[in-house]
Amino acid sequence: MPAPRTPGFVNGGVSFWYREPGLPEPGPRLDGDVRADVVIVGAGYTGLWTAYHLKRADPALRVVVLESEFAGFGASGRNGGWLSGELPGSPERYARTHGREAAVAFQRAMFATVDEVLATLDAEGIDADAVKGGQLGVARNPAQAARLARFVEESRAWGWGESDLRLLDPAEREGRLRVAGAVAAAWTPHCARVQPAKLARGLAGAVRRLGVEVYERTPVTAIRPSRGRTAAAALTPYGTAWGDAVLRTTEGFTARLPGLRREWLPMNSSMIVTEPLPAEVWDEIGWAGRELLGDAAHYYMYAQRTADDRIAFGGRGRPYLYGSRVDDRGRTAAWTVDALWSLLTGMFPAVAAYRADHAWSGVLGVPRDWCATVGLDRATGLGWAGGYTGNGVSTTNLAARTLRDLVLGRDTELTALPWTGRRVRRWEPEPLRWLGVHSMYTLYRRADAQEAAGSGRTSPLARLADLITGH
Ligand SMILES: Cc1cc2nc3c(=O)[nH]c(=O)nc-3n(C[C@H](O)[C@H](O)[C@H](O)COP(=O)(O)OP(=O)(O)OC[C@H]3O[C@@H](n4cnc5c(N)ncnc54)[C@H](O)[C@@H]3O)c2cc1C
Numbered sequence: 001m002p003a004p005r006t007p008g009f010v011n012g013g014v015s016f017w018y019r020e021p022g023l024p025e026p027g028p029r030l031d032g033d034v035r036a037d038v039v040i041v042g043a044g045y046t047g048l049w050t051a052y053h054l055k056r057a058d059p060a061l062r063v064v065v066l067e068s069e070f071a072g073f074g075a076s077g078r079n080g081g082w083l084s085g086e087l088p089g090s091p092e093r094y095a096r097t098h099g100r101e102a103a104v105a106f107q108r109a110m111f112a113t114v115d116e117v118l119a120t121l122d123a124e125g126i127d128a129d130a131v132k133g134g135q136l137g138v139a140r141n142p143a144q145a146a147r148l149a150r151f152v153e154e155s156r157a158w159g160w161g162e163s164d165l166r167l168l169d170p171a172e173r174e175g176r177l178r179v180a181g182a183v184a185a186a187w188t189p190h191c192a193r194v195q196p197a198k199l200a201r202g203l204a205g206a207v208r209r210l211g212v213e214v215y216e217r218t219p220v221t222a223i224r225p226s227r228g229r230t231a232a233a234a235l236t237p238y239g240t241a242w243g244d245a246v247l248r249t250t251e252g253f254t255a256r257l258p259g260l261r262r263e264w265l266p267m268n269s270s271m272i273v274t275e276p277l278p279a280e281v282w283d284e285i286g287w288a289g290r291e292l293l294g295d296a297a298h299y300y301m302y303a304q305r306t307a308d309d310r311i312a313f314g315g316r317g318r319p320y321l322y323g324s325r326v327d328d329r330g331r332t333a334a335w336t337v338d339a340l341w342s343l344l345t346g347m348f349p350a351v352a353a354y355r356a357d358h359a360w361s362g363v364l365g366v367p368r369d370w371c372a373t374v375g376l377d378r379a380t381g382l383g384w385a386g387g388y389t390g391n392g393v394s395t396t397n398l399a400a401r402t403l404r405d406l407v408l409g410r411d412t413e414l415t416a417l418p419w420t421g422r423r424v425r426r427w428e429p430e431p432l433r434w435l436g437v438h439s440m441y442t443l444y445r446r447a448d449a450q451e452a453a454g455s456g457r458t459s460p461l462a463r464l465a466d467l468i469t470g471h
Contacts, residue, residue: 002334003341004355006275012331015078016273016312016358017197024201026070026216032239034213036064038407039234039243041220043067044076045392046249046385048203049400055210057404063212064241066234068219068253069328072200075252078330078362079393080271080302080314082292083118084135085111085190088391089371089419091158098418104159106417111164111190113398118192120397126202128194129307133290135191138173138182140347143451143458144296145184151296152186164188177286177293179347191292193304194393222258223248225380232381245376245407247383252363254386255324262426264365264387265433266324270317270332272340274310275357282309284350297451298444298462301343311351313344317361320437323430330360364390370471373422374399376406383407440465 010016014023038054040047043065051063067073087094087107095103118130139145148167155165165188168176173185208214218236223246226232232246250257252266282288293303301315317336321327337359345352367373367387372395376383383406385399386392402414414420427433447459465471 001338001342001345003272003338006355006357009356010358011337012329012360013358014073014330015197015271015360015362017077017195019358021197021201024070024072024204027214028216030066030215030218030236030238030241033242034064034239035231035242036062036213037244038063039232039241039246040065041223041234041246041248042074042250042253043071043204043214043216044074044249044251045200045203045396046251046399047247048076048200048207049397050247050249050385050403051207051212051214052203052210053400053404054407055207055212057408059211064243065207065212065214066218066220066236066241067214067216070216071204071214072197075362075364075392076200076396077197078271078360079196080292080312081194081196081304081393082135082302083114083130083192083194083394084292084391085114085188085394086391088388088395089369093369093371094418097422102416102418105413106419107158107160109398109414109417110394113394114190114192117394117397121199121202124202124206126199126206128199128202130192130194131290132189132192133292134187134189135292135294136168136177137186137294137296138177138179139184139296140179140181141452141454142183142456146456147458148184148186148296164190175286176289176291178284179293180349181347187291193290193292195307196393220257223382225382243381245381245383247376247385247403247407249385251365251386251388251392253326253328254365256326261324262429262433264367265320265427265437266326266363267366267390267437268317268319268321268327268361268363269314269390270336270340270359270361271312271314272337272344272356272359273306273312274344274351275355276309277311277351277354281350281354285348297448298465299441299448301340303344310357311344311348313340315343316340319441320434322434324433326363327361328363330362332359332361336361364388364392367424368427368470369424371419371422371424372399373419373424374402374406375421375423376403436469440469440471443468
């Protein structure tokens with residue numbers, strides 16, 4: 001069904017989240033060479049949180065951030081606003097290399113990170129429309145319900161209790177949020193809603209106040225390791241930034257840097273937002289608790305109720321562009337807008353009388369084993385963090401505190417977490433990469449259709465899809 005669009009409908013323009021605050025005026029470019037203690041490439045949440053925590057730990061450090069557009073231009077200014085305690089990868093995989101205790105410690109650190117971020121926003125006076133209403137996962141057919149139930153059961157085996165994740169009975173489910181066709185739901189308190197661009201802008205302001213130099217419209221064209229007495233360096237058309245450490249925090253854009261095309265797959269995700277919805281719609285839907293909403297489909301959706309009473313809804317789109325290309329201003333294909341609209345109105349029929357007001361897309365980074373990583377190689381001075389596989393809003397903060405400890409040479413609980421120093425093989429060359437990702441999503445779509453038709457069990461096609469890409 002074609003989505004009805006408001007007369008002011010915007011496609012792209014970075015994202016809806018910049019409409020109210022407005023796109024920022026980019027700050028100064030780098031102007032000549034600089035020698036810093038730490039150089040950070042990319043001013044998304046990872047880069048900004050890292051600069052923030054380094055300066056807080058040691059105000060004497062000279063920290064330089066280089067950003068090709070403006071702070072918050074990437075996924076950090078475009079995401080679904082789930083500040084989530086979910087692990088950015090598979091606990092089994094982290095446990096395989098570091099043991100179960102380490103994977104549990106990582107999960108515990110992720111839960112704590114949600115509150116850590118909220119407390120810092122408070123302390124810095126950053127208003128990002130944050131509400132900690134938890135996250136609700138709904139199942140809309142028996143196969144999805146069985147998966148949700150299994151997920152909750154498995155979480156018990158990892159030691160997580162009712163207070164971390166639980167299935168809701170129908171009365172509580174309906175009391176929170178009425179999704180058409182829902183047959184089961186699970187809820188976790190470890191998640192908060194945020195307005196992504198307000199978070200990015202607020203953080204950029206906080207790091208500038210701390211004395212970090214943020215150079216915008218300054219693309220890094222290459223990163224060089226330190227050699228002998230020569231420091232590590234980030235090269236730009238306007239000068240070179242030298243540092244004892246050069247940290248790469250470019251997530252979904254990493255493939256553009258020389259030698260890193262196959263490091264992390266740039267995965268697209270697309271969103272739409274409705275016009276503001278009146279009280280009678282909310283009377284029908286509920287959603288007073290501002291929970292983040294997701295489903296248990298393979299080709300999943302994610303949504304939030306915004307501070308100005310719209311629904312921001314993300315998911316299906318064109319997942320991957322051949323050759324790891326990145327479409328960076330967020331324009332979204334009409335069919336994607338329509339597909340998201342029909343899924344949204346299928347879940348909330350009362351919304352069908354209203355219109356879509358904005359659509360956009362962004363790119364996130366996926367490592368070959370779908371597990372996030374952070375690290376610093378002391379020998380070269382080069383560090384990195386990312387590959388959050390769509391779960392970076394909170395994880396970036398944990399990554400930043402870990403990078404701080406690594407740069408300062410501290411052995412801490414954070415540096416002992418099992419994602420530190422994790423290296424995995426690269427993605428396959430094209431056309432295998434494109435074929436793999438596209439067959440995975442085609443199979444997921446078919447699996448979702450089979451499950452919707454009522455088989456009651458997870459479709460074997462989904463397992464095949466996971467096998468193909470190692471998801
Ligand atoms: C549509 C969408 C929805 C999402 N929803 C959620 C969600 O609800 N919850 C969640 O946890 N995660 C979500 N994610 C993922 C999350 O947004 C990201 O994991 C997170 O923002 C990554 O932050 P980052 O700072 O590492 O990368 P980014 O925010 O992408 O920042 C990287 C920055 O580096 C800059 N850059 C790139 N190359 C260069 C270069 N060569 N030189 C200089 N600068 C460069 C870019 O311009 C950009 O500003 C979503 C992602 C998308 C796209």
